[in-house]
Amino acid sequence: MRKRKSKNTKKGLVFNVQRFSIHDGPGIRTTVFMKGCPMKCLWCSNPESQDFFQNLIVRNLNCKGCGACVSVCPQGAIKMSDRKGRQIDWGKCNQCLICADVCIYNSLNVCGMYVDIKDVLDEVMRDMDFYKNSGGGVTISGGEALLQAEFVAAVIAACKKMEIHTVLDTTGYAPWAKMKAVLKFVDLVLFDLKHLDCVQHRKATSVGNELILENMNRTAKERRIWLRMPVISGFNDSEQDIQKIAILGKSLNVIKISLLPYHEGGKTKCEQMGKVYPLRRVKVPTDEHMQRLKELIEGEGVICTIGS
Amino acid sequence: MQLAENLRNKFVSKAVRNVQRGYMDDDKSRGLFRPEVKLDLQRSRLMTESFRETDGQAMVLRRAKALAHVLDNMGIFIREWERLVGYQTADPNGIYHPIDMNWKSVLRLVKSDAGKALLNDAERKELDGICAYWKGKSMSDRQQEMFTGDLGKYWQYEGTYLWTHWSELGIPDYETLLREGLNARIKKVEERLEEIDRTIPLDYIEQKEFLQSVIIVLKAVINFSNRYAILAEEMARSEKDPERKKRLEEIARTCAWIPANPPRTFLEAMQFFYFIHLVRYLEYSTLGIGIRLDYILGPYYEKDLKEGRISRDEALEILQLLWVKFLELGLVYSPLVTSVYGGVASLQAITLGGTDKLGRDVTNDLTYIALEAAKTMRTIEPSIALRIHKDTPDDVLSAAVDVIRTGIGYPSLFNDDAIIPLLIKWNVPLEEAKGYAVSGCVYMEIPGKNVTRRAVGYFVLAKCLWWALHQGMNPKTGEQRGARTPNPATFKSWEDVLDAYLEQVRFFTTKLSQVENTCRDLYAKYCPKPFYSAIVEGCIERGKECKQWIYPSMVHDFIMVIGSTNVADSITAIKKVVFDDKRVPLPELIDIMNKNWEGRDDLRQICLNAPKYGNDDDYADIIAREVHHRTEAVMETVKDRFGYSMRGDGSAVSATYGLAIDTPATPDGRFDGGPFADSTLAPQPGMDKKGPTAVLNSCAKIDTLQTYNHLLKQKFMPQYLEGDMKPVFLSYLKTWREKKIPHIQFNVVDKKTLIEAQNYPEKYRDLIVRVAGFSAYFADLSKGLQDHIIARTEQQLS
Numbered sequence A: 001m002r003k004r005k006s007k008n009t010k011k012g013l014v015f016n017v018q019r020f021s022i023h024d025g026p027g028i029r030t031t032v033f034m035k036g037c038p039m040k041c042l043w044c045s046n047p048e049s050q051d052f053f054q055n056l057i058v059r060n061l062n063c064k065g066c067g068a069c070v071s072v073c074p075q076g077a078i079k080m081s082d083r084k085g086r087q088i089d090w091g092k093c094n095q096c097l098i099c100a101d102v103c104i105y106n107s108l109n110v111c112g113m114y115v116d117i118k119d120v121l122d123e124v125m126r127d128m129d130f131y132k133n134s135g136g137g138v139t140i141s142g143g144e145a146l147l148q149a150e151f152v153a154a155v156i157a158a159c160k161k162m163e164i165h166t167v168l169d170t171t172g173y174a175p176w177a178k179m180k181a182v183l184k185f186v187d188l189v190l191f192d193l194k195h196l197d198c199v200q201h202r203k204a205t206s207v208g209n210e211l212i213l214e215n216m217n218r219t220a221k222e223r224r225i226w227l228r229m230p231v232i233s234g235f236n237d238s239e240q241d242i243q244k245i246a247i248l249g250k251s252l253n254v255i256k257i258s259l260l261p262y263h264e265g266g267k268t269k270c271e272q273m274g275k276v277y278p279l280r281r282v283k284v285p286t287d288e289h290m291q292r293l294k295e296l297i298e299g300e301g302v303i304c305t306i307g308s
Numbered sequence B: 001m002q003l004a005e006n007l008r009n010k011f012v013s014k015a016v017r018n019v020q021r022g023y024m025d026d027d028k029s030r031g032l033f034r035p036e037v038k039l040d041l042q043r044s045r046l047m048t049e050s051f052r053e054t055d056g057q058a059m060v061l062r063r064a065k066a067l068a069h070v071l072d073n074m075g076i077f078i079r080e081w082e083r084l085v086g087y088q089t090a091d092p093n094g095i096y097h098p099i100d101m102n103w104k105s106v107l108r109l110v111k112s113d114a115g116k117a118l119l120n121d122a123e124r125k126e127l128d129g130i131c132a133y134w135k136g137k138s139m140s141d142r143q144q145e146m147f148t149g150d151l152g153k154y155w156q157y158e159g160t161y162l163w164t165h166w167s168e169l170g171i172p173d174y175e176t177l178l179r180e181g182l183n184a185r186i187k188k189v190e191e192r193l194e195e196i197d198r199t200i201p202l203d204y205i206e207q208k209e210f211l212q213s214v215i216i217v218l219k220a221v222i223n224f225s226n227r228y229a230i231l232a233e234e235m236a237r238s239e240k241d242p243e244r245k246k247r248l249e250e251i252a253r254t255c256a257w258i259p260a261n262p263p264r265t266f267l268e269a270m271q272f273f274y275f276i277h278l279v280r281y282l283e284y285s286t287l288g289i290g291i292r293l294d295y296i297l298g299p300y301y302e303k304d305l306k307e308g309r310i311s312r313d314e315a316l317e318i319l320q321l322l323w324v325k326f327l328e329l330g331l332v333y334s335p336l337v338t339s340v341y342g343g344v345a346s347l348q349a350i351t352l353g354g355t356d357k358l359g360r361d362v363t364n365d366l367t368y369i370a371l372e373a374a375k376t377m378r379t380i381e382p383s384i385a386l387r388i389h390k391d392t393p394d395d396v397l398s399a400a401v402d403v404i405r406t407g408i409g410y411p412s413l414f415n416d417d418a419i420i421p422l423l424i425k426w427n428v429p430l431e432e433a434k435g436y437a438v439s440g441c442v443y444m445e446i447p448g449k450n451v452t453r454r455a456v457g458y459f460v461l462a463k464c465l466w467w468a469l470h471q472g473m474n475p476k477t478g479e480q481r482g483a484r485t486p487n488p489a490t491f492k493s494w495e496d497v498l499d500a501y502l503e504q505v506r507f508f509t510t511k512l513s514q515v516e517n518t519c520r521d522l523y524a525k526y527c528p529k530p531f532y533s534a535i536v537e538g539c540i541e542r543g544k545e546c547k548q549w550i551y552p553s554m555v556h557d558f559i560m561v562i563g564s565t566n567v568a569d570s571i572t573a574i575k576k577v578v579f580d581d582k583r584v585p586l587p588e589l590i591d592i593m594n595k596n597w598e599g600r601d602d603l604r605q606i607c608l609n610a611p612k613y614g615n616d617d618d619y620a621d622i623i624a625r626e627v628h629h630r631t632e633a634v635m636e637t638v639k640d641r642f643g644y645s646m647r648g649d650g651s652a653v654s655a656t657y658g659l660a661i662d663t664p665a666t667p668d669g670r671f672d673g674g675p676f677a678d679s680t681l682a683p684q685p686g687m688d689k690k691g692p693t694a695v696l697n698s699c700a701k702i703d704t705l706q707t708y709n710h711l712l713k714q715k716f717m718p719q720y721l722e723g724d725m726k727p728v729f730l731s732y733l734k735t736w737r738e739k740k741i742p743h744i745q746f747n748v749v750d751k752k753t754l755i756e757a758q759n760y761p762e763k764y765r766d767l768i769v770r771v772a773g774f775s776a777y778f779a780d781l782s783k784g785l786q787d788h789i790i791a792r793t794e795q796q797l798s
């Protein structure tokens, strides 16, 4: 599946196509994860989705120490030592990805591939029978899928033509025109929301939330929304925060609100890409706390689930 | 009503442990059975007594009289909770060994570490005496004597196949038996005897001896039941506890009435069925049950319910008691055979669901009660085979998923849409195909028909590929054991590899069938089964014992194939690495494999990176399809002694682990002795990277109609079968059915639990896992087999 091409507008940059995906919308689905995101959430659990280019991702456990990568790296960024094994000097690495080609042990891998619309559709169509029986379909997620709105619109338009149920999973941080163009072919929107306070939002995600909230209001007029919110201890998990979200959800007539408790999943992946994981000592919310928040939302008359 | 929990604590599992892989020991010090289990010599003793007296008579009469002698004289008992009675030995912890089949292995066993706890010294001495009689007379002696020359050479297990006579299955004609009772059957035989006295057919003597033997055994079965009636009556007289007294009186009434007469109630029908099953098992130690429980016994329950004789709870209790009965049965296997049957008691499965002759759904209240019994008892046997068709009620499927969710590994689901057309292709008439049942693993049965002596053995297809890469010659010993296929250096494409492999398949299937056909002749001569013949359709009518003729279909002769996925993945790897990418010439790859990849881990990795079956990737799947379809076509060219084709079968049991030890490294990246894929349709563990839907899509590319009854096992985490996810799982099953994949079963337990159980076996004595076609107590499996199960891919994406 390692397809490498120079950037090309007809192609999409995808970092994963996940089949038998059962948490990103109804039924059995295939989720297409688009690579590239304009936001930088501190807790991001998919940091490999952030860069809008292919990058090197490393699985140290797979390394057999064969040394093949050391000699091909034009930057001299790879070193071998007896004590630590194969090591990457991320400061020197310029993401040329040559080393990944020679590593047969799948220790050095390329994250992201440039694919044609047809490639995506071929993969998506394989599970048609499962969609039909489960009420599932395709979900386009990210990164932020709307960064590649043209490609995404083409993919889901084709899906709609084949009567596949379509879901867009978005942060909502994109020009409305782009969003509107995609929404035309979307049955359901999974809208991710992090915080209602703009200052807080900017602190944690690097962007403000004005555009997001505006888009959310506009989207609600066109499509049903399923609101998803990561619950980060000390950031957005107070009862007041959640209360506000619940009220917003109610006013937008959302299908449900999913609370996704923070987990440290992004940490390992950051290490695998030579990135710094920005969060430290953030606790995973307790089950009791999550339960309380859930009840709060339900108290407003909005359906709420924990996890998905 | 007695609680399931109480019953569960009362029986001792007779499941055998896998103590060997091929000829290698595998955690042998655990012993072959749980420590409480003892060998009971009664059957051996009584059979021997009878055989000493009947010397010189026709074999069918001798075996009938021996069985009758056992039934007339073996010690019987009734346990305090029982409402259904009947036992294989005189001791509740007993197990018997079929001395008439083989005495050497049992003698070896009771003197070995694995089996010395089975007998005390006095019994060991008695066994010596009994064995002395059977020397030269047991079936295995007769085989040894007959298998000379090439037969002798290819009878021995060497790693390519394990020929075995254990699985002699078949399902009696319970429908007619229950409707008429045994008295009516005896009368029918007497009429036949009168008839041949009038007509004097050419085979008069053969018919007469057979029919007389049938009368002997049927009367003995009635007497056996009467003995229980008398015992129960005696016990009832002195019993103070009113509940217990009531149960004993009920047993006395039941056993005095059936099996001579047709049952009048659900309990009587159940007791009737169980006596038939038990006596069959005493006549010839065998595996399987296969009764269509809801279809055959459901009407008795419904009648009782309507007439106010029974409550649902009571029916549930009777089924739970039946479950205990099933679990009491077990077999003594030779240590070598535990490589394939590790964890099995006697591989009994019951069938639920499906359709009647006219295609109408047969599920009824008893279907649900049986599922509930399974859920409450959580025992390794009986496994449940649930037949699914387009009209299977959603509620039945939903109840089945709840049972699967408990992690006991069944019901395993059979797809009528795939299997019925397959049976029709095997010349089974449509109406009979619609009545099919499953007796254990994925064994296809036509209930009531003379389908017998069938499982030929375990056939390691991956080893055939290995022979093809070595021109049929073992490179270590220089022995030319397989066919002399062309030199791999001359192969131009993967098709050449496939052709050479198929030639080896043809060669070894032929050898295997020669052993089998010879053996069947021996069994027909020296091991007739008058009782089994009396309870299937057609033997009495013809005056012929069941081995003298055959139900006209190739449903019979199945060879359980293992390692097909590894063959497919290996040929795919050769295509990719040798012919497409030209990374290494084939002879060099073979050399490297012969050194078990030593020093060439890089090449092994490159082979592992080649496309693999199970990812919905046509590159690999199309080769898999070719391998499957053409292997079957080649096997079908080989015939049994009645002229019917041999065929494959997916009942892998634990052979994919046990026998894999004797197949050296293969080009799919597998190491010498490494386990094969779990079942005929399963991807190699860890190689399916695209999740369960991709696996099903890959499976669907293999056409059941061009192959055989497959087995497919998937592992799911429990949360996928409950709550919001349950409807999704049900829709997954619907798609499975529509894709016409013949079978599916699930291991539902998370990795964490398995690892815990491996470390703390005491805490997890009851943990059941699906091995392959059957369920086993995890604690009974060797560490190696446990590791293998833990390593299997968990379908836990997203």
Ligand code: SF4
Pocket: A062, A063, A064, A065, A066, A067, A068, A069, A070, A086, A102, A103, A104, A105, A106, A107, A108
């Ligand atoms: S090529 Fe791969 S396996 Fe070899 S040293 Fe480099 S990272 Fe490790």
Ligand code: SF4
Pocket: A056, A072, A073, A074, A075, A076, A077, A078, A088, A092, A093, A094, A095, A096, A097, A098, A099, A100
């Ligand atoms: S991707 Fe980085 S480490 Fe790999 S070869 Fe290029 S510069 Fe070197």
